[in-house]
Amino acid sequence: MDSSLNTAEAMDAPKVVAARSIVEAAYGAIRHDILNGVLAPGTKLRFEMLRQRYRVGASTLREALTRLVGEALVTSEEQRGFRVAPISLEDFADLTAMRKMLEVEAMRQSIRLGDDVWEAGLVAAFHRLTKVEEKLLEHADAHQDEWEARNREFHLAMIAACPSRWLKHMHAILYQQAERYRRIALVNPVVPRDIHAEHRALHEAALARDVELACLLGSRHIDRTVAVLNRVLAKVEGVRAS
Amino acid sequence: MDSSLNTAEAMDAPKVVAARSIVEAAYGAIRHDILNGVLAPGTKLRFEMLRQRYRVGASTLREALTRLVGEALVTSEEQRGFRVAPISLEDFADLTAMRKMLEVEAMRQSIRLGDDVWEAGLVAAFHRLTKVEEKLLEHADAHQDEWEARNREFHLAMIAACPSRWLKHMHAILYQQAERYRRIALVNPVVPRDIHAEHRALHEAALARDVELACLLGSRHIDRTVAVLNRVLAKVEGVRAS
DNA sequence: GTTCCAAAAAATCTCGAAATTATAGTTGAC
DNA sequence: GTCAACTATAATTTCGAGATTTTTTGGAAC
Known part of the structure; x- marks a missing residue:
């Protein structure tokens, strides 16, 4: 926990x-x-x-x-x-709006309150994520699972210092749901290119304790992920039907 | 559902x-x-x-x-x-902060999007709540259970037009948790006096579609409930211990 | 008195058969 | 031909005994 x-x-x-x-x-x-x-x-x-x-x-x-x-x-x-549980574009939109709200709030609190241990964890998570992204550029679609894991850890590390158990609990449920949509869309694997730049900027803003910038970047980060996914999901069979 | x-x-x-x-x-x-x-x-x-x-x-x-x-x-x-599940003042504070955030957001959406049916439901719920509050002024601590139910219905009616399933789902869980604290504190029954005025103002702001005022009032409403409960809970045995 | 270990006691966890309920299929009446 | 009632089938839901794990107890060694 x-x-x-x-x-x-x-x-x-x-x-x-x-x-x-x-x-x-x-x-x-x-x-x-x-x-x-x-x-x-x-x-x-x-x-x-x-x-x-x-x-x-x-x-x-x-x-x-x-x-x-x-x-x-x-x-x-x-x-x-x-x-x-059925899935739908409508549900995905709802889900994501909700997650965005909670994740941004959690980031805000986390960046404000995070101590040295939190910083260390964030740096480490970012490093591990970077490593995987490098591997991903070479071996293409292998390591996709690993990237998912590291990505999750990075985002979790970002909000780790948020003191609200309820906020983190509900965020976890929403993140898991989003993960579901992401993996379903991953039939045609989306290569993360500029995502690394986004992560780097987010990571730096957090370390600089620039709350507003970090929240803005985090918000945009989610928006872009959604934009990409929406495009993919719209094509995938069954998202609309069920 | x-x-x-x-x-x-x-x-x-x-x-x-x-x-x-x-x-x-x-x-x-x-x-x-x-x-x-x-x-x-x-x-x-x-x-x-x-x-x-x-x-x-x-x-x-x-x-x-x-x-x-x-x-x-x-x-x-x-x-x-x-x-x-154990309870604590800390958890209550966390819980409530979270609920406030979600309830205000749900109100915002609901007031913006609510149609005639929503208005009718809100008016009806307010009326039923008023009726119970009148009874409560006379017969003191009887009808306490009924007031809880009507109060819940009123607040649910307020956010009924919010289209987000996830938002309403998570709010429901938090509201239930809060209800738990409320009833435990209800060993010494708190007679709702000015609460009726608060509800009336909230109700009117919502019908007038004054989003910002309604959100402000809703926010304050929760704050006051918490202030009262905190005072009571601090005295109750077991809230701190477990 | 404290710490360890083994055995007994108590609790949780797991299973599949039996009861209950829903669904599909069939017959008969209109 | 349509609909309703009934039957047969298939699925879910419930139960409590037995397996597994944790906790307690008792006693021996230090």
């Missing part, structure tokens, strides 16, 4: 969470498959099918799904089972 | 939800008990105890609790069971 600066736990979110319980493992696996589009939006989640797929009992499965409902990755209809 | 104007469903949240499934019933019952302090903050939630209390099987109970974890009314520690 409070370990956003910890390097070792960087890969916590993506896949294998070294699950201590079976529910946790199932939850992680299903979440992974939803985020990566293996379980397509709108798909009916039938119990027999899921029980085979993830090798768990009915109740265990049910608990994992309930947890995903709480994060709005799954929907449930009383007595009619579960579905992968 | 979309029935915030429906009179008949006014009592949906508090208690008996006419549960279609047993999980739903258990969830509602436990939620009710947590919100009203029957299950005190920090309390360990042992399965045997809960199974007896609510008459449900282990898995069913577990699912209900998982759902409550999603709303941050319950915490879970891997392999160590569940607890009623």
